[in-house]
Amino acid sequence: MLVRFNEINSLLSNKDYSFESFLDYDKILIEKSILLKKISKCDYFFNELTDILDFYNLCKSDQDLDLLNNLLFNFKKIESEFLDFEKEIIFISDRDHMDAFLEINSGSGGVDAQDWCSILLKMYTSWVNKNGFSYIIDAISYGDISGIKNVSIRIIGKYAFGFLKGESGVHRLVRKSPFDSNNKRHTSFSSVFVYPILECDSSVKIFDCDLKIETFRSSGAGGQHVNTTDSAVRMTHLPTKLVVQCQSERSQHKNKAQALKQLHSKLKEYYFLEEKKNKEACEKNKLSISWGNQIRSYFFDKCIIKDLRTNLEIYNVDLVLNGYLDPFIYSLFYFK
Incomplete structure (x- = not known):
């Protein structure tokens, strides 16, 4: 996903490359926009899980059960969001949802x-x-x-x-x-x-x-x-x-x-x-x-x-x- 995003950026920044039509150019821009949203979502999950892990290590040393339960609730919420996001990453064909x-x-x-x-x-x-x-x-x-x-x-x-x-x-x-x-x-x-x-x-x-x-x-x-x-x-x-x-x-x-x-x-x-x-x-x-x-x-x-x-x-x-x-x-x- 990140490789493809970098490929598109290189293509758009290449002044020597010419698109066959405006339709092709629009398709590339749309693909870039979709990839950017997915990459941003990956960053979101990484940051959320990093915070949960940091708080977990802190709670474990302090033995704060209330905070541990709260972290478990947040983790399950992030896990549910990730499973939905995973489908967006895996199922890219317009037939996959059928x-x-x-x-x-x-x-x-x-x-x-x-x-x-x-x-x-x-x-x-x-x-x-x-x-x-x-x-x-x-x-x-x-x-x-x-x-x-x-x-x-x-x-x-x-x-x-x-x-x-x-x-x-x-x-x-x-x-x-x-x-x-x-x-x-x-x-x-x-x-x-x-x-x-x-x-x-x-x-x-x-x-x-x-x-x-x-x-x-x-x-x-x-x-x-x-x-x-x-x-x-x-x-x-x-x-x-x-x-x-x-x-x-x-x-x-x-x-x-x-x-x-x-x-x-x-x-x-x-x-x-x-x-x-x-x-x-x-x-x-x-x-x-x-x-x-x-x-x-x-x-x-x-x-x-x-x-x-x-x-x-x-x-x-x-x-x-x-x-x-x-x-x-x-x-x-x-x-x-």
Whole structure:
């Protein structure tokens, strides 16, 4: 942040540099103003915490409990302000504040992969609940023996996409399979794809001739009506091969409308990544669910979970699977 601020100052003070347009010049001035406010805020936190530390050392020697309690109150106030400010620093994209779709698909590994898919669903919904978000399961396809083949959920809350966008990728599980009578070690894969819920507008056009729409009966729990009529909808966009499905509503009409909205968001994200010519990001939803495309490995026997992008390791599998994802989420922000 400070480096960028100094770069802008050098650019503005360089008499030999000419901007292509007044619009470019205005953008630079706006960016400088925003950075200056953030730097000033950092100075504020530094000064406040320095004062609290100085007073703490003074109170500790005098054993003044009233002043210590007052300092604790001030510290919690500063901590709350800093957590809000941290979001401003981390979430710089105009999409980060949005709600999110999260899709999980089982990959290679058979019934173990489907079981792994259901474990990941529990992990993410636990994180959602712990962090004050809410979710709706739009579609779920259960495995023939155990687990789930795929699931799509809506996560609702400010910065849902910003927090979870780094979870997109392949998650690898290594464990002794509970489905193997010989108790052999198996490797399974599931892919996760996260994209923002975007408003429908004219920037993305979806033509009826480009859609393949299928209806089917919802699987799993959901009430007598849901499971006895073809209310669930699967929608395929033929030019891009993107697929969405919805079965959260009792009405086929409502499921179709929600699937269309989800497809609109997915297409918009697809085109957004394509426009930026970010090859790696564009291929996230096309990667094969196998060895070479992992972002995180989960070793149940060794009780280790390792993020392959930041090399962060956590030695408590149960804690992470119960929704303790913040170390992985935040480490990726700061690693970048």
